[in-house]
Amino acid sequence: MAILELNNVTKTFGTGHKQVDALKETNFSAEQGELIAVIGPSGSGKSTFLTIAGGLQTPSSGGVLVKNQDLANLNEKKRSKVRLKEIGFILQASNLVPFLNVDNQMKLLDNVKKDNMTTEELDALYDNLGIKDLRKKYPADLSGGERQRVAIAKALYSKPSILLADEPTASLDSEKAYEVMELLKKETKQNKTTTIVVTHDTRLIEYCDKVYEMTDGVLRLMEKSSVK
Amino acid sequence: MFLAWNEMKKNKLRFTLIVGVLMLVSYLVFFLSGLATGLASLNREAVDKWGATAIILTEESDKSLPQSSLTTEELDAISENKTAILGQLNSIATNGEAKQNISLFGIDPEEFIMPDVTEGEVFSEVNEVIASDTLKEDGFKLGDELELSSTDEKLTIVGFTDSARFNAAPVLYGEIDTFHKIKFGEAATENETQINGIVVRAGDLSSISTSNEDLEIIEIETFIENLPGYTEQALTLNFMIYFLFAISSVIVAIFLYVLTVQKISMFGVMKAQGISNGYLSRSVIAQTFLLAFTGVVVGFALTLISGAFLPSAVPVSFDIFTMIIYGVVLITVAILGAVFSVLTIVKIDPLKAIGG
Numbered sequence: 001m002a003i004l005e006l007n008n009v010t011k012t013f014g015t016g017h018k019q020v021d022a023l024k025e026t027n028f029s030a031e032q033g034e035l036i037a038v039i040g041p042s043g044s045g046k047s048t049f050l051t052i053a054g055g056l057q058t059p060s061s062g063g064v065l066v067k068n069q070d071l072a073n074l075n076e077k078k079r080s081k082v083r084l085k086e087i088g089f090i091l092q093a094s095n096l097v098p099f100l101n102v103d104n105q106m107k108l109l110d111n112v113k114k115d116n117m118t119t120e121e122l123d124a125l126y127d128n129l130g131i132k133d134l135r136k137k138y139p140a141d142l143s144g145g146e147r148q149r150v151a152i153a154k155a156l157y158s159k160p161s162i163l164l165a166d167e168p169t170a171s172l173d174s175e176k177a178y179e180v181m182e183l184l185k186k187e188t189k190q191n192k193t194t195t196i197v198v199t200h201d202t203r204l205i206e207y208c209d210k211v212y213e214m215t216d217g218v219l220r221l222m223e224k225s226s227v228k
Numbered sequence: 229m230f231l232a233w234n235e236m237k238k239n240k241l242r243f244t245l246i247v248g249v250l251m252l253v254s255y256l257v258f259f260l261s262g263l264a265t266g267l268a269s270l271n272r273e274a275v276d277k278w279g280a281t282a283i284i285l286t287e288e289s290d291k292s293l294p295q296s297s298l299t300t301e302e303l304d305a306i307s308e309n310k311t312a313i314l315g316q317l318n319s320i321a322t323n324g325e326a327k328q329n330i331s332l333f334g335i336d337p338e339e340f341i342m343p344d345v346t347e348g349e350v351f352s353e354v355n356e357v358i359a360s361d362t363l364k365e366d367g368f369k370l371g372d373e374l375e376l377s378s379t380d381e382k383l384t385i386v387g388f389t390d391s392a393r394f395n396a397a398p399v400l401y402g403e404i405d406t407f408h409k410i411k412f413g414e415a416a417t418e419n420e421t422q423i424n425g426i427v428v429r430a431g432d433l434s435s436i437s438t439s440n441e442d443l444e445i446i447e448i449e450t451f452i453e454n455l456p457g458y459t460e461q462a463l464t465l466n467f468m469i470y471f472l473f474a475i476s477s478v479i480v481a482i483f484l485y486v487l488t489v490q491k492i493s494m495f496g497v498m499k500a501q502g503i504s505n506g507y508l509s510r511s512v513i514a515q516t517f518l519l520a521f522t523g524v525v526v527g528f529a530l531t532l533i534s535g536a537f538l539p540s541a542v543p544v545s546f547d548i549f550t551m552i553i554y555g556v557v558l559i560t561v562a563i564l565g566a567v568f569s570v571l572t573i574v575k576i577d578p579l580k581a582i583g584g
Binding site: 097 | 230231234235237238239494497498499500501502503504507578579
């Protein structure tokens with residue numbers, strides 16, 4: 001069953017001769033437990049694709065279905081609720097709150113949403129991500145890799161159906177970048193999450209089940225072996 | 229509250245400074261309110277102790293007690309029977325060492341405006357008086373023989389009563405005959421029915437009436453407001469207090485707005501994660517409440533502590549009920565100041581905040 005579908009989605013900015021087609025007619029589908037990479041150069045429309053898929057903006061036309069619910073027809077308040085319930089974000093810039101320690105980053109989500117991970121599940125997640133000893137640390141006390149792993153833990157803590165990661169390895173060296181991708185793969189398979197990673201780093205696609213390439217607003221499915 | 233509290237715990241110095249500013253503003257508000265109450269007491273303390281509903285003066289006196297002149301015979305023209313006669317004059321009293329402006333109240337000790345004696349005894353003879361105990365701080369004591377500026381008569385302090393001042397002067401209470409002797413001297417007998425006013429205690433002002441058209445029934449609060457300088461003084465201090473309310477609201481608004489602007493990106497990320505405007509706004513309001521409440525409570529305590537060490541010459545009197553009301557107003561205006569921050573949060577576009 002498709003967890004996320006984009007049907008004939010377009011996104012246009014501006015009008016007349018200033019019109020930019022950031023996303024040309026796009027069709028996309030992601031199943032439960034899939035780890036998908038969307039690659040492409042800067043300005044190709046990757047982030048527009050990700051933010052439309054995550055309900056952060058609405059398409060100019062077409063439909064975005066999250067578990068068969070069309071986000072394009074919802075107002076911001078309702079889309080916000082869908083994001084909270086169904087979607088986890090891992091952003092380029094850390095999505096951590098600077099004045100909360102690692103444990104409290106999770107507790108913040110308990111304040112706004114029920115049905116998050118149990119204590120045991122969270123302990124196991126900390127173990128998997130190797131951040132068990134960082135529970136009382138604040139973001140400023142963490143290295144870039146540690147921050148990214150905490151951000152992954154935070155994104156997974158609310159048990160989202162869909163995990164959207166925007167350049168999750170951008171600030172990391174190669175070793176740490178592979179480590180993060182390994183973790184994303186493990187969590188995707190273990191929790192049956194649908195994970196979409198937007199990246200310009202083609203070295204990461206070996207961890208993914210499917211690879212899409214975005215070029216000038218056009219999204220197309222690639223054979224992994226054909227990606228240079 | 230979770231976000232608010234944790235942010236304050238993590239950034240103690242920043243929030244201590246904000247609490248410090250709010251504390252100083254509330255300290256100033258409480259102190260001015262104490263000064264307003266103290267200065268008001270200087271004028272009205274003795275009148276408040278009557279527990280009276282109205283005072284009857286002559287129409288032509290224009291609500292001024294010393295300018296009013298009537299006789300005890302006018303009592304017959306008054307509908308209420310709970311009345312008290314009052315003769316009043318201002319003078320300067322000296323016991324040979326200390327000198328002080330005083331207000332002499334000539335009364336009938338059997339009537340309700342007779343004060344309670346806290347030290348010494350009730351006057352029983354002409355020229356004996358009970359004095360406001362504030363005179364003790366000026367060097368007057370029991371048994372002192374007082375010379376007055378306007379007469380050769382001498383008064384003896386036989387007792388003290390709790391602080392009682394009228395128009396900024398400590399009050400001496402004596403028999404109405406004492407008042408007559410001092411005011412009229414040898415003509416006292418001819419003027420033995422002369423008084424300045426009649427104080428009336430009734431359930432309701434409308435139940436008081438007089439058949440004498442030359443007399444005016446004045447509600448006690450109106451009478452006090454017409455004391456020389458009283459209203460002008462009260463208005464000045466109250467304006468200062470109201471301006472401080474407005475200033476504190478603006479200060480809080482600026483502080484919180486700057487803090488909110490610094491956190492726009494963080495709020496944007498949280499909104500992208502699906503955390504609602506309502507939750508974030510409540511967090512800012514809760515934080516404002518905690519800051520304002522702490523500032524006001526510390527300011528309140530500081531005011532009472534410094535009040536205890538002030539010299540008695542400073543006319544400060546803290547009315548706890550008024551201070552609580554002002555404290556609540558300060559917290560409320562601080563929360564109103566947070567509205568700008570809430571509007572900023574509502575306007576944050578999560579897409580822009582995360583750089584999409």
